[in-house]
Each structure stands twice: as structure tokens, then as C-alpha cells.
Amino acid sequence: MDIFIQQLVNGLVLGSIYALVALGYTMVYGILELINFAHGEVTMIGAMVALTVIGLLVGVAPDLPGILVVLGGILVAIPACMLLAFSIEKVAYRPLRKAPRLAPLITAIGVSIILQNLAMLIWGRQYVSFPPLLPTMQFELLGAHISLLQIVIMALAVSIMAGLWILVERTRLGRAMRATAQSKEVAGLMGVNVDRVISATFIIGAAIAAIAGVMVSAYYGLAHYYMGFMLGLKAFSAAVLGGIGNIAGAMLGGLLLGVIEALGAGYIGDITGGFLGSHYQDVFAFFVLIAVLVFRPSGLLGERVANRA
Amino acid sequence: MQSSKLVVSALTLTLALGIGGCGKKDGAGGEVIRIGSVAPLTGPQTHIGKDNENGARLAVDEINAKGLELGGKKVKLELLGEDDQAEPKTATIVAQKLVDAGVVAVIGHLNSGTTIPASKIYHDAGIPQISPSATAVAYTAQGYKTAYRVMANDAQQGKALGEFAVNKMGARKIAIIDDRTAYGQGLADQFEKAARAVGGVMVAREFTNDRATDFSAILTSIKGKAPDLIFFAGMDPQGGPMAKQMKSLGLTARMLGGDGLQNANFVKLAGADAEGVVASSPGLPIDSMPGGPEFRGKFEAKYGVIQVYAPYAYDAVYALVTAMQRADSAEPAKVLAELPNTDLQGVSGPVKFDAKGDTVGGAVTLYEVRDGAWQVLETVN
Structure with a gap:
């Protein structure tokens, strides 16, 4: 039983990270119907910038408490990612807004490759390790080990999601976002500054991605110019699973994907008597994704696909 | 035009x-x-x-x-x-x-x-x-x-590792993780064969890939089988975070790896959790x-x-x-x-080839991380 609870905790932490990154995919898709494949790389840049700042801070002020150092890293990474996402949107996507949908999609993949190589040039090919700054406090929960960092990651994911929901549903900017999502042209006629709303969407998604990037590198103890790729792919799958364009869906999809992966990898070997092993971890997650798409093409919480097309 | x-x-x-x-x-x-x-x-x-x-x-x-x-x-x-x-x-x-x-x-x-x-x-x-x-x-x-x-080659390395795990590290119940590459799979198989031959018992065989960073699911599953030793056949980008996650999941088993782990980067990535990890490398230590x-x-x-x-x-x-x-x-x-x-x-030593193209008499050296650096344990011929 304690093994099962541990697997559940593993899955929820992994899922919270997926969910944070998935939010960025789903927000942009909700408004532009563009799959921003460069989003995973924005996460990576966030982690790298934060690590650089953390390295500098440790060098300059070695007596500073670890939490403040990490916080300093996050506080620099957020505006850096915001600026990056703003420029990406302005340079790569805005000129193509009226182009066929395939064009910005391919551009997004291009931006992702450019960012990866840029990061490789700046930070090198090496894995960058995250210094042991955060407390490694552990709790026992029904026999499962759970660390303070894991609790922080889950709490952060939930509160960011809640904050985003309030932003979209309860503020002026949120109303403008929803209007733009329904129809850019009509929203523009009603006095919504569509360009600004779209920029804002990218910027908010990037800020969340920066936080997610720092969390991932702190949790696994490393960062790498390549880390955004697989993370982005999984987060994108989570967004589709939950219903792309839907904020609560991204959260649900992320958590679900994390738990499916953990339980799948943890038990498949024992259940099938070693016939299928834990190398089917990813297959398992994507199998569920395919099943959901076959029976519910708009995702678990997605709607309005029919009248969009 | x-x-x-x-x-x-x-x-x-x-x-x-x-x-x-x-x-x-x-x-x-x-x-x-x-x-x-x-x-x-x-x-x-x-x-x-x-x-x-x-x-x-x-x-x-x-x-x-x-x-x-x-x-x-x-x-x-x-x-x-x-x-x-x-x-x-x-x-x-x-x-x-x-x-x-x-x-x-x-x-x-x-x-x-x-x-x-x-x-x-x-x-x-x-x-x-x-x-x-x-x-x-x-x-x-x-x-x-x-x-x-x-x-x-891995036959020489796997044999040295398997015998070392059972005879010198005193491991009875062993779990194996490999990264599903030709290297990881091959080394894991050779290790398993050698460890079984000297009385080791395999309690789990789990898999990951050479791009992964999260091993909590397979490590938790392994924890349920209470092994004395976990052998990882793969590279340092996976081994580093794996060593960390072993500690944070409360696993007490020793970690053992092949030449994919025996480098400076592994110690950097695993930080304090690298202490006590043992890995082999074909050939002599660079300073020897x-x-x-x-x-x-x-x-x-x-x-x-x-x-x-x-x-x-x-x-x-x-x-x-x-x-x-x-x-x-x-x-x-x-x-x-x-x-x-x-x-x-x-x-690296004398270079001579046998009829198949393998090096003749390749030595295998075992190392352990102590005080944040790889220290030589012994060289097996």
C-alpha cells in the first residue's frame, strides 16, 4: 500500500510540472489556435537563466540563504522569459497571423530549434547542475516519502492555475482574452486591442513556464539545453488530453498524465509478469491519449470544437 | 527571372x-x-x-x-x-x-x-x-x-562488475535498470549472467531510456522488492538524477554502474547523493x-x-x-x-587486437565516489 501511495505522489508531482507547462500551450491555442512548439524551450531558457543568476549570487554572496538565492533566480528568469516570448510572438508569429495555419506551426518548430541551439551556444552542451540550496526536508505520509520541494511544486501548480482562472474569468484582460478567442475580428471591432491581448497571453504563459523551468531543474537537480523538448511534448499531450484551449483541462490532463505514467511504469512489469516492462512508460501515457482522442476528440474537458471548424 | x-x-x-x-x-x-x-x-x-x-x-x-x-x-x-x-x-x-x-x-x-x-x-x-x-x-x-x-568489451566489464557486486559489496538481492540502448542492454545482460553465476538473486529488472530524467516510478517499484544493490546500465545524465531520486525515496540499496557513470559529470549531477556509488571503467585509471x-x-x-x-x-x-x-x-x-x-x-595501455577486433587483455577498474570524487578501488584483469 505504501508503494502505491508513493507512486501516486510521484505521479502527482510529475503531473503538476506537466500541468504548469501545459497551461502555456493551452492559453496560446485557446486564442490563436496555434500550437506554440517553442514553449518547451521557453521553459528551458527560464531554467538556464535562473541557474546563471543563482550561480552569480552564490559567488557574490555565499552567506545568502538558499531560498532567497533561488527566489532571486526566479525573479530574473520570469522577466527574461516574458521578454523572450514577447519577441517570439512579435517576430515569428505576428507577421504570419493571416497566413494558412500550417505556416505559423512550422515557424514554431523553427523557433524551437533556434532557441535550443542558441542555448547550446550560450550555456554549452554540458548538463548544468542545480546547486543544493533548497532544504531537503522529508515527510512521511502513510509510508510514502514526500519532500518539501514536492509539496511546493504541487501547491504552486494549484495556486497558479487558480490565479490564471481568476484572471481569465474575472478581470478585464481576461474578458478581452475570451472575446479574442471567440473571434479576433469582432473583438477588434468592439475596441479590444487584439495585438496587446495576444502579447499578454504569450507573456503570461512564459512567466508560468519560467517558474516551471526552475521547479523542474530544482527537482531533478539539473538543467540542459535539451530539456525543453521532451517536457514540451509531454505537456502538449497533457493539454490535448485535458482539452486544448481549456485551462482547467490543462491542469487535469497534466495530473492525469503524470499519474498514468507513474502507475503504468510502476506496475506494468508486475501485472504482465515481465512480458511488458517499464520501458513502455511513454507508450502507456500516449496510449491513453490516443484512446481519449478517439472517443472524445476534444479532450476530457474540451468543448466547442464543432462550431469552431 | x-x-x-x-x-x-x-x-x-x-x-x-x-x-x-x-x-x-x-x-x-x-x-x-x-x-x-x-x-x-x-x-x-x-x-x-x-x-x-x-x-x-x-x-x-x-x-x-x-x-x-x-x-x-x-x-x-x-x-x-x-x-x-x-x-x-x-x-x-x-x-x-x-x-x-x-x-x-x-x-x-x-x-x-x-x-x-x-x-x-x-x-x-x-x-x-x-x-x-x-x-x-x-x-x-x-x-x-x-x-x-x-x-x-562488456563481457569483460559485466563479469568484473557482477563478481564485485556479490563478492566484494556483499549484495544478495539485486535490481537492474537499463536504458534500453545496445550498450545498456548488453552490459545489463552480461552483469546479470556474472552476478547469477556467483550466487546473486535478481529481484527486479526495470527499464528507462537515454533521454529520461524521472525515475521515481521504477525506483518506487524496486523499493517494494527491497534489494541490497541497484545496478544501472546507462549514462551519467540519467545516473545523476537517479542517484538523487534513490535517496529522496528513502532507498538504502547501494548503486553500481558501468563506464557510463564513471565520469566527473555524474558526481556533479548527483551532488552529495553520489557518495558511495561504485562504477567501473574499462582500462586503467587515467593517472595510472x-x-x-x-x-x-x-x-x-x-x-x-x-x-x-x-x-x-x-x-x-x-x-x-x-x-x-x-x-x-x-x-x-x-x-x-x-x-x-x-x-x-x-x-591508455598496450593496444593489440585479437582475431575479432577486440582489445587483448583489457583491464577493468572499479571506482567509488568518496568526498565528491572518484577514487580507485581496484583493477581487475
Whole structure:
């Protein structure tokens, strides 16, 4: 039983990270119907910038408490990612807004490759390790080990999601976002500054991605110019699973994907008597994704696909 | 038609460059001999890949500086570095690319998973291939007369590891994780065979891949089976976070790995949780190698810290070039005829090949992380 609870905790932490990154995919898709494949790389840049700042801070002020150092890293990474996402949107996507949908999609993949190589040039090919700054406090929960960092990651994911929901549903900017999502042209006629709303969407998604990037590198103890790729792919799958364009869906999809992966990898070997092993971890997650798409093409919480097309 | 003009001029340019490239003459009038070097230069294993290429480049630069004469003519070596991304399918593409570029030999690849599929292409083209680091038994077991390696293979390494785990570390119940690459799978199988033979019991066999960072699911599953030791057959980008996650999940089992873990980067990634991890590496520790300290000085002055296999890549180039010198030619067929007679005192130790192309008498050394650095435990022959 304690093994099962541990697997559940593993899955929820992994899922919270997926969910944070998935939010960025789903927000942009909700408004532009563009799959921003460069989003995973924005996460990576966030982690790298934060690590650089953390390295500098440790060098300059070695007596500073670890939490403040990490916080300093996050506080620099957020505006850096915001600026990056703003420029990406302005340079790569805005000129193509009226182009066929395939064009910005391919551009997004291009931006992702450019960012990866840029990061490789700046930070090198090496894995960058995250210094042991955060407390490694552990709790026992029904026999499962759970660390303070894991609790922080889950709490952060939930509160960011809640904050985003309030932003979209309860503020002026949120109303403008929803209007733009329904129809850019009509929203523009009603006095919504569509360009600004779209920029804002990218910027908010990037800020969340920066936080997610720092969390991932702190949790696994490393960062790498390549880390955004697989993370982005999984987060994108989570967004589709939950219903792309839907904020609560991204959260649900992320958590679900994390738990499916953990339980799948943890038990498949024992259940099938070693016939299928834990190398089917990813297959398992994507199998569920395919099943959901076959029976519910708009995702678990997605709607309005029919009248969009 | 502006665009068609552009195309024509681009074509002319390409042709001109192509002809220039085929000229095989350098400024000094000597002939240029091309040697390929393949390793992952992008992706998670980039640091190890670049290390291999730098090792080979150091040897090539040295030989060029000394001057090489074949068949009475001065020749110059040129190293063509290619990136196989540690992907078997990319490996065959770059292998073909090198063959088409007219290389006379290839130093590479880094991984067994890429070396094996590429070896067929080099075999079909009849050019020698010397891998500095591919350790899977299958590589030289294909019967290709073109396949060589300068490092002990996984049968030697797996045997040393399996016996060490049971006899010296006192492990009875053992869990194995491999990264599903040809290297990881092969080493894990050899380890399992050796450990079973001396009385070890396998309680779990789990899998991951060479891109993963999260191992909590498989480690939790392993924890339920309470092993004394976890053997990981894979590379440091996975091993580092795995060591961390073992500790945070409260696993008390010791961690053991192969040469994929035995590098500076693993200790950096695992931090304090690297303490007590044991790993092996074929060959002698770099400072015990006959030419080790000297090599370290030369290498670090140019490229920085040695990751793992750079001395082997360096020796591979020298094994190749001495064979060329004995053949007095760079022609692949003549070089291939001379390679079996290699008897070289390399920086990593004596380089001699058996009939299959494996190194004769490769030693395996075991290391443990103590106080944040790899310390030598013992060398097994």
C-alpha cells in the first residue's frame, strides 16, 4: 500500500510540472489556435537563466540563504522569459497571423530549434547542475516519502492555475482574452486591442513556464539545453488530453498524465509478469491519449470544437 | 527571372566548392587524407561525444605537426567530425555521408547502439572503423574484418562488475535498470549472467531510456522488492538524477554502474547523493595509464577537463596511423591488412587486437565516489 501511495505522489508531482507547462500551450491555442512548439524551450531558457543568476549570487554572496538565492533566480528568469516570448510572438508569429495555419506551426518548430541551439551556444552542451540550496526536508505520509520541494511544486501548480482562472474569468484582460478567442475580428471591432491581448497571453504563459523551468531543474537537480523538448511534448499531450484551449483541462490532463505514467511504469512489469516492462512508460501515457482522442476528440474537458471548424 | 539566375549561381558555387573539396591537395602541395570521427555532438551525451572528437583531434593535430609521410610523399590528415546524435538511424546516415566524402577510416562511434548499425556501412565500403568506446559484445561479433575497438568489451566489464557486486559489496538481492540502448542492454545482460553465476538473486529488472530524467516510478517499484544493490546500465545524465531520486525515496540499496557513470559529470549531477556509488571503467585509471598524466596535460591545455574516452579516441587514431605507416599507404584495403599487427604502447595501455577486433587483455577498474570524487578501488584483469 505504501508503494502505491508513493507512486501516486510521484505521479502527482510529475503531473503538476506537466500541468504548469501545459497551461502555456493551452492559453496560446485557446486564442490563436496555434500550437506554440517553442514553449518547451521557453521553459528551458527560464531554467538556464535562473541557474546563471543563482550561480552569480552564490559567488557574490555565499552567506545568502538558499531560498532567497533561488527566489532571486526566479525573479530574473520570469522577466527574461516574458521578454523572450514577447519577441517570439512579435517576430515569428505576428507577421504570419493571416497566413494558412500550417505556416505559423512550422515557424514554431523553427523557433524551437533556434532557441535550443542558441542555448547550446550560450550555456554549452554540458548538463548544468542545480546547486543544493533548497532544504531537503522529508515527510512521511502513510509510508510514502514526500519532500518539501514536492509539496511546493504541487501547491504552486494549484495556486497558479487558480490565479490564471481568476484572471481569465474575472478581470478585464481576461474578458478581452475570451472575446479574442471567440473571434479576433469582432473583438477588434468592439475596441479590444487584439495585438496587446495576444502579447499578454504569450507573456503570461512564459512567466508560468519560467517558474516551471526552475521547479523542474530544482527537482531533478539539473538543467540542459535539451530539456525543453521532451517536457514540451509531454505537456502538449497533457493539454490535448485535458482539452486544448481549456485551462482547467490543462491542469487535469497534466495530473492525469503524470499519474498514468507513474502507475503504468510502476506496475506494468508486475501485472504482465515481465512480458511488458517499464520501458513502455511513454507508450502507456500516449496510449491513453490516443484512446481519449478517439472517443472524445476534444479532450476530457474540451468543448466547442464543432462550431469552431 | 531573378530566382532562376540565383539557383544557377548557387549551383555553380556548389560545384566549384565541391570540386575544390575533391582536389585533395592542400596549400603546401601535400595530399590530404580524410579520417571520419563520429559521436553525438548534440543531445544529452554531447559532452562525452565532444570529448571523443577532441581526443581524436589532439592526435591528428600532433601527427600533422610532426609530419607524416606515406609512400614517399608528405601527407596531411584531416578529421571530419560528424554528429550521430546518439541515434542509430542518424548514425547510418552520417556513416554513409563519410563514406561518400571519401574517408579512409572512421574513429567512432561513441555508443554501441550507433556503432553497430554504422559498422555494416563501413564494412560494405571496406574501410576500417575503430571505436574508442563502444563496448557491446555484438559489435565485433558480426564477423566484420573492418570493426575494431580499443576498449575492453562488456563481457569483460559485466563479469568484473557482477563478481564485485556479490563478492566484494556483499549484495544478495539485486535490481537492474537499463536504458534500453545496445550498450545498456548488453552490459545489463552480461552483469546479470556474472552476478547469477556467483550466487546473486535478481529481484527486479526495470527499464528507462537515454533521454529520461524521472525515475521515481521504477525506483518506487524496486523499493517494494527491497534489494541490497541497484545496478544501472546507462549514462551519467540519467545516473545523476537517479542517484538523487534513490535517496529522496528513502532507498538504502547501494548503486553500481558501468563506464557510463564513471565520469566527473555524474558526481556533479548527483551532488552529495553520489557518495558511495561504485562504477567501473574499462582500462586503467587515467593517472595510472602509462601516458596518462602527460596526456591529461596536453588535453586540458587545449580542451579542458577529460570526460571519459578521450585517451581511447587518441589511441585509436595512433593505432590507425601506425597501421598506415606499416602499410606505407592510406589505402583502406592495405591499412586493413596491417591493423591486426597493431602493437602500440598507447596512453591508455598496450593496444593489440585479437582475431575479432577486440582489445587483448583489457583491464577493468572499479571506482567509488568518496568526498565528491572518484577514487580507485581496484583493477581487475
